[in-house]
Amino acid sequence: SCKEAMSESGINAERLLGAQTDNANWLTYGRNYEEQRFSPLSDINTDNVGELGLAWSADMDTARGQEATPLVIDGIMYFTTAWSKVKAYNAVTGEELWTYDPEVPGETAVKACCDVVNRGLATWGDHLFLGTLDGRLVKLERDTGTVVWEKVTVDQDKSYTVTGAPRVIDGKVLIGNGGAEFGVRGYFAAYDAGSGDELWRFYTVPAGDEDESSPEYLQKAAETWSGDVLGSESGIGGGGTVWDAMAYDPELDLLYIGVGNGSPWNRSYRSPGEDGTGEGDNLYLSSIVAVRPETGEYVWHYQTTPGETWDFTATQHIMLADLEIEGTQRKVLMQAPKNGFFYVLDRETGEFISGDPYVPVNWATGIDENGRPIENPETRIDKTGKPALVAPGALGGHNWHPMAFHPDEGLVYIPAMEAAMVYAPEADWKPDTNRGFNVGFDLAAGDLPPDEGFRREVAGTLTGRLIAWDPVAQKPRWTVEHEGPWNGGLLATGGGLVFQGTAGSEFNAYNAATGDKLWSFAAQTGVVAPPITYTVGGEQYIAVLAGWGGAYALSVDGDLMKRKAPVRNVSRMLVFKIGGTAELPAEVEVAQIPLDPPPSRAAADVIAAGGKSYARYCAVCHAPGAVGSTVLPDLRRSGTLDNKAAWQSVVHDGLLKDRGMASFSGSLTPDQIDAIREWVIFRANQDKVMASEQ
Ligand SMILES: O=C(O)c1cc(C(=O)O)c2c(n1)C(=O)C(=O)c1cc(C(=O)O)[nH]c1-2
Numbered sequence: 001s002c003k004e005a006m007s008e009s010g011i012n013a014e015r016l017l018g019a020q021t022d023n024a025n026w027l028t029y030g031r032n033y034e035e036q037r038f039s040p041l042s043d044i045n046t047d048n049v050g051e052l053g054l055a056w057s058a059d060m061d062t063a064r065g066q067e068a069t070p071l072v073i074d075g076i077m078y079f080t081t082a083w084s085k086v087k088a089y090n091a092v093t094g095e096e097l098w099t100y101d102p103e104v105p106g107e108t109a110v111k112a113c114c115d116v117v118n119r120g121l122a123t124w125g126d127h128l129f130l131g132t133l134d135g136r137l138v139k140l141e142r143d144t145g146t147v148v149w150e151k152v153t154v155d156q157d158k159s160y161t162v163t164g165a166p167r168v169i170d171g172k173v174l175i176g177n178g179g180a181e182f183g184v185r186g187y188f189a190a191y192d193a194g195s196g197d198e199l200w201r202f203y204t205v206p207a208g209d210e211d212e213s214s215p216e217y218l219q220k221a222a223e224t225w226s227g228d229v230l231g232s233e234s235g236i237g238g239g240g241t242v243w244d245a246m247a248y249d250p251e252l253d254l255l256y257i258g259v260g261n262g263s264p265w266n267r268s269y270r271s272p273g274e275d276g277t278g279e280g281d282n283l284y285l286s287s288i289v290a291v292r293p294e295t296g297e298y299v300w301h302y303q304t305t306p307g308e309t310w311d312f313t314a315t316q317h318i319m320l321a322d323l324e325i326e327g328t329q330r331k332v333l334m335q336a337p338k339n340g341f342f343y344v345l346d347r348e349t350g351e352f353i354s355g356d357p358y359v360p361v362n363w364a365t366g367i368d369e370n371g372r373p374i375e376n377p378e379t380r381i382d383k384t385g386k387p388a389l390v391a392p393g394a395l396g397g398h399n400w401h402p403m404a405f406h407p408d409e410g411l412v413y414i415p416a417m418e419a420a421m422v423y424a425p426e427a428d429w430k431p432d433t434n435r436g437f438n439v440g441f442d443l444a445a446g447d448l449p450p451d452e453g454f455r456r457e458v459a460g461t462l463t464g465r466l467i468a469w470d471p472v473a474q475k476p477r478w479t480v481e482h483e484g485p486w487n488g489g490l491l492a493t494g495g496g497l498v499f500q501g502t503a504g505s506e507f508n509a510y511n512a513a514t515g516d517k518l519w520s521f522a523a524q525t526g527v528v529a530p531p532i533t534y535t536v537g538g539e540q541y542i543a544v545l546a547g548w549g550g551a552y553a554l555s556v557d558g559d560l561m562k563r564k565a566p567v568r569n570v571s572r573m574l575v576f577k578i579g580g581t582a583e584l585p586a587e588v589e590v591a592q593i594p595l596d597p598p599p600s601r602a603a604a605d606v607i608a609a610g611g612k613s614y615a616r617y618c619a620v621c622h623a624p625g626a627v628g629s630t631v632l633p634d635l636r637r638s639g640t641l642d643n644k645a646a647w648q649s650v651v652h653d654g655l656l657k658d659r660g661m662a663s664f665s666g667s668l669t670p671d672q673i674d675a676i677r678e679w680v681i682f683r684a685n686q687d688k689v690m691a692s693e694q
């Protein structure tokens, strides 16, 4: 009967522990608790992958970044889309079963550093768990998408957001949050899957008021912060958000979490020493922390970037595996955080085993035997107070895009990139807890016209590659060069294959052993999400949620990649099988509005002030240089440029807040808002001249 079928599909501890051998299904974000993203399925393999064809596709109703890993449970596919919506489809036919919209207020977008994305769901019993952009944990009936309860997990008056997938360990739902570009204090928490009660909360950084009654791990952390500026009054929350990675070792009963960057980035403002420059390691920023899932009790930590000041998060994918290293079988934890080093740690103790650059790095020359980086003093910008070009930059050598592991090859596949960045310390910076990218660097420094110095240098380093990293030999076995950075997450299979989407709008299959490209599909859009695989009725499928977006797409795409057409967003689920014959709708041409700004007549100081405000409040979504992207408007082409009143109605009054453009009246005066308009007009004219000279 229907009821029996339902109770059979109930997800319990045993089923989640067995996820790795449950080939039909994909039960948790990283496929298993070790987050290996390896499926043993081999019906689709190196011999027949050339016959892979589209089985079905489904268009999404959100044209923003799509980053989710779908879950597949007994023939039904569940996934999240931009704006934290949830969809359920028949995994064979593509029939839509239900959709759930948490109705996140549009203006929440202003709190999201990196697009209104969501990375996925967790399941327990007959339910799904979703974290919404505005910080709610929502429990849904899996059959119908009906809400059972929802809990607010953050202070919604602050700039917290949730983009990451929850995980479930034995009836406890684990959820983190983001917001370290906006002044928050990071933590993650466990909720009871039944009642929705918060069971414990683990703060990753001190509040600034620690005493003997505070948890010991926080007292220890407090000793590594200086200057007494932390605290909610000061608006300096310290950061350390847990916005993506978690992994679990059931035998050791340890939960591992990845901790993010400092808030603000510039350490001299959040942890000043006596001379006013940055001081202290600032635990537990940029660290991997092991805790007991039952209680949230601290067990060990390893800090990848002591005294973080470059947005070098350690929230990147944490993967567990057992490897033979120098003749000994070791239980390891692996991570390729933003800072450009690939780490192998002993996951029982946190002991450092190895750390080697997987992309070019200039902020450190290596890692010493104690696991501490050997820094390059020129890139220590919170000490020098001078701009520096740092590699990797804030996008990292690797961002949230999941890696994958192939146990037979002993390889970790890394979606890596080179994207160096100029960090120019901002003098007299003050926190603005209301609005704006609040980091203590003048992000306009990267915003010089394309023919000038730094900008060209930075653009020259923008590349991406798929690296098959051997964590024992500590070097790549093979690499595939991509057209640009920000390529998709990975899947490895028992068929000897690795699947990856690209910024170049392809979805590809590679030979897992050699990197040879064996199959390619024209996806019509940049693909950033990771693929999955599953079977229904004995037939194997590969699925990926396509749709360009995320941090790089909003804040760097467009003009910097002049040589190429802008990457498009077509938000769509793509599902493949051997012999699939479905076709995509014809590709729609994007018509670009001509670049035709009004003349630039404002005084130079007005334009300069506007440029400064733009960098602080606008650039993170509308891109440096106001070039926009295919995801958010190119302001140089805005029809309101020569209409002061219309510009104020949007930026000051919040006319478009439901669509994601919040009001900035709390942070900027009407005059400042108009100066931004004048600066955008100036920028548009610069580019118009350049275009006509070409
Ligand atoms: O510090 C934070 O709290 C935080 C949060 C997030 C997020 O939640 O998406 C990102 C980042 N930082 C970040 O630094 C980053 O590069 C990034 C990229 C993305 C994305 O989804 O494309 N999110 C985030």
Ligand SMILES: [Ca+2]
Binding pocket: 180, 181, 260, 261, 311, 313
């Ligand atoms: Ca960050």
